[in-house]
Every structure is written in C-alpha cells, then in structure tokens.
Amino acid sequence: MTATAARADERIADVGVLRRLLVKPEFGALIGAVVIFVFFSIQSDVFRSPAGVANWLDGASTVGLMAVPVAMLMIGGHFDLSAGVQIGTAGLATGIMTTYWGLNVYASLVASLLLMLAIGFVNGYLVTRTGLPSFIITLGMFLGLQGINLGVTKQVTNTVQVSNLDLVPGYHLLKNILGSTVSVAGKPFQIAILWWVLFTALGSWALLKTRFGNWIFATGGDPNASKNVGVPTNRTTIALFMLTSAMAWFVGNTQIVRFGTIQAQVGIGQELIFIVAAVIGGCLLTGGYGSAIGASVGALIFGMTQQGIVYANWNSDWFKLFVGAMLLLAVLANQFVRRFAEQSRR
C-alpha cells in the first residue's frame, strides 16, 4: 500500500496553488467581481465615488440577503422558486396586521415570522415527503402565494398595496434597526448592507464550521449515502426551506419598514435573481457544492452591473443580457470545477 500511496503522491504533485484556488467555489465569482468593478470604475467616476458605492451596495444587499439562504438550500440540493414572492407575503402580513387589524407591531412581527416558518415547513415537508422535485413543489407555492398576496391585499385594503406602517406605534425603533442609514465618507449607506455582511458571515460559518453545515453539503451531495451514515437528510432539507422563508421574513419586513409601504406584487421574479447570484457564486445546480460568500459575491456582481450600466450612460434595457451572459459563463466555469474535482474518480 505504501508503494501505491507513493505513486499516487507523484501523480498529485502537480497540483499548484492556482489549481487549489480554482476549486474554491467562490473564486471565480471574486475574479469576476474585481473585473466588473475595475471596468465600471474606468467607465464612470460616479460609480467609484462614495455615493455610487452606497447605491450599488444597496442594490446588491437586497439580492444578497436572500441569495445566502438560497445558496445554502441549493447546496442542500433544492430550489425555492417561492423565495421571491415570500418577501411580499412577509411584508404584507406584517403590514395588514398592524395597520388594518391594529395589532402591536412586535406581535405582528412574531406572527408573520411564524407564518413564514410555516410556509417554509410546508415547502420542505412536501419536498421530502413526496420526493418530487423542489422545482415543482415551490413553483406551486410561488403561484399560490402570488394569488394570496394579491387576493388578500385587495380584500383587506381595496388597493394593491399596504401602506401607512410609518404611523404605527413602535415604528421608529424598527426603522432604526432595519431601514436607517449609516454615514460613511459623508454619504448615507443603508444599514441593510451591514445586515447583509452579517448574515453572509453567519451563513458561511454555519456551512463550514457546524454539523448542520456538514449535513447540508452531504444532503445535497448524495442523499442516500448521507442517510446510510445517519444524517437526518429530511430534517436538514426542511430546516433549509424554513431558513429561506425566515430570511424572506427579514427582507420583506426590511422593505415595508424602510418605505412604510409595500406592493402586493413585490418580490415576484426575484427568485430567479437569487438563484442566478448563487450560481454565479459557484453553487452547483445539482447540489453538494457552493458557498455563502460566493452567493453574496454573485449578488455584488448583480448590483454593480445593474447600477454600473446606468452610471456608464448605457441603455439599461440591455442589463438582463449581461446577467444572462454572466450566468452562462458561471455555469460553464462550475462545470469545469466539478470535472476537476471528480477527475480521478473511478
């Protein structure tokens, strides 16, 4: 055996630093982010000014906050197409309970959190119970919630929005926590950016340093093998769906607190953006591989491109073309990485 090991050693000796870095899921996205930053900085002075940075970081943070749990769910082997519309559900629920039903704002927050956790549980339970692709289950949830959001909002408010949260007692504290700005270099930066950084760090820590994180990678990598060694794969999956819903609760309430008002259509279409950010950040669509930091870098790329095009005075109609091209590039890079990781597998 020692002889075999020695020979294998020789085979593997050519693994250089670059190749080692290449296998890190977020590496490609980091390079991409640097390239895009440099590119738009050359194109536009405003882009690299503090005001510009504050602007594209704000855009990135709204995507990034959700991209972290969506990436974790994707590493666990599943999608949540209802992740976007759930943002609306959470914000609308809090709004209706406070402004129309007169509930205490904190009680409403707890109630809407419970509602969101229940939605996440249903998603996870149906996926694990039926064994159907999460794509189908959450597509159903997406359409269902879209209908509920609009139907209930119209029923209660006779409009397509819930507003006046800023008149509810206790609003100002919430506004400070979720919707205020911090002055950096004389320019206001949204506090959501800090939350985004915090949740990215937390997500990354959970993925890499905890048992739960190990189970996420295992559940997505090979559910049968994981089950055989005693990983509670069903519980892990359900927990991931609930985590996604809990983050939708956070983002939805951040939005209604920040603006005092929320539209019934909010979040629709966003679910694909979160998935795009996760994939650009190095998550494999098949699960078992990826990173929370990568997803946030993916969101950063998204935010920079979205605002960069405006600052560079290009026609922003073309924005989605760039996103599409980046997505394809990222998927091709991922494909290469996976082949590399499984290269000598026999």
Next chain:
Amino acid sequence: MSDIEITEASEVSPGADDVPLLEIRDVTKMFGSVISLSDISTTVRAGQVTCVLGDNGAGKSTFIKILSGVYQPDRGDVLMDGEPVRFSSPREALDAGVATVFQDLAVVPLMAVWRNFFLGSEPTKGWGPFRRFDAETAKKITRAEMADMGIDIRDLDQPVGTLSGGERQSVAIARAVHFGARLLILDEPTSALGVKQAGTVLKYIVQARDKGLGVIFITHNPHHAYPVGDRFLLLKRGKSLGDFAKSEISLAELTRLMAGGAELEQLAHELEREGDKSETSALGRELLDDTKTLG
C-alpha cells in the same frame, strides 16, 4: 479501539459458553409472493471472517439489508451475543455495533476526506449557539485511523471523489472501525476493483479481523473469499447451498458450488465450440481449465 479489545477478551474467555458474535437462524424474507431469502442460517465470530457468496440475484443484498436494519425478517431470528435482536432502522443496527459498508460506500464524492469520515457523527466543541464542528479533532483522528489501516492520506482536504476505489473503500472501513463497529459488513468491496486494489482491500479485511471485529464479506468471487474467510455461506436464488467452516471445504469445491458445477462445464464447452474469436475462446478455455481442476 480499546473497548473493542476488551469485549473481545471477555468473549474469548475460556469456557464452554463460546457464544458467537452474530447468529442467524432460519431467516426468511418475502416481498409479496417472491421469496427473497429462505431459511438462511450462519454464524459470525469475533475475530473471524464469514464470507457470503452468491451470484446475482442470490439474495445477498436482502441478506445485508436485514442485518443492517433496512429490512426486517419475516421469519427466523438474528442473535447478537446470544440475545435475539431486531433492528428497525440502520441507526439501531449501528448503535448495536453493526456497521455496513455498502457498495456505494456511503461517501459523498464532493466532500473532503475528513468531512466524510465523521459524516453523521461529527465531533463538536463549544456550547449552545456556538457549538461547532471540531475540525482539528476530526482531521487528527481521520489521519490516525487511516494510518492505522496502512494508508498515508496525502491531503485530508481533497474530495473523496478524487481517491482511488481502494482508498475510498479504506475510508469507509476505517470509519466503521473507528465508530466502534463490532460487526463489519462489506458489500462486494472488491467487485469494482482491479487485481492489485482488490488485494489491498482484502488486506483491510484481515486488519479489521485482527482487531477483533467480526466481518461479513459479501462477494461473488471465491478467489477473493477463500484466502480471508473462516466460514462460507453459499446462496443461490434465495436458498442456502450450505454453510461451511474453512476446514470443510476447498477452494475448488467452493468455486464449483458457486458456479453451479455441471452448468459451468457445459457453458465452457459451448464457448469453446463457438469459434476461434480469440476473446471468447480464451474465456472458454479458462473456464474449461477451471472445471478440469475442479475434477
């Protein structure tokens, strides 16, 4: 490791009560009207290897799944240390010390060696919300256990998918040994491997045996089974063709029983006649040689 040696010592204590580690009595399993296993009996002793041989469809998989808690037998008893047991889940079997290394090895290819080693049983440190996966301990133990099997893992962070087939097998075996397995069930560990790698895996089996574990080695290759086995259970179409101690059977007989004697001879002749295409005739000649040596 030490606790295993202790149990072994107490079991091998001199005296008449030489209770086998595992005993299977007349176990039967049916799926609807299909009898998958019928009245199978054998024993496994600590520090010995029991080989279960059979062709495809002989019932080997059902046999393993009963012992590892995936299926429950319809009739018959499974006894550990003389006490009847009934595993209703793989977890229960594991807790009783029955570790199964399945053909897919239950490893996740994209995950690092040390993460796979402790998958499902991760050591933690810290408390409450700060409880985390103790990576240093995990890496240290993984390296030590692998070294114990005679493997020097180059890089614990490399994905298991990049290891060779034999090395992956060794990860799965070392893991089972580390987690206090008293009975190790290996499902066709050599079938997908080349000659040299298969030899290496046989060495791991011997090493596990020498540590005092009872080993059940499932295979369809008598040439792999005979050198390491102490006991041989032959299965064919769900029935037992016999349960032999090594002293009761020779390799030639084992091979003949496995292949179904006369059937094989006829097949050999057919292949021989079928033309001079080098590959076919070589196979035929080989089979004929085999049957001749079997007498």
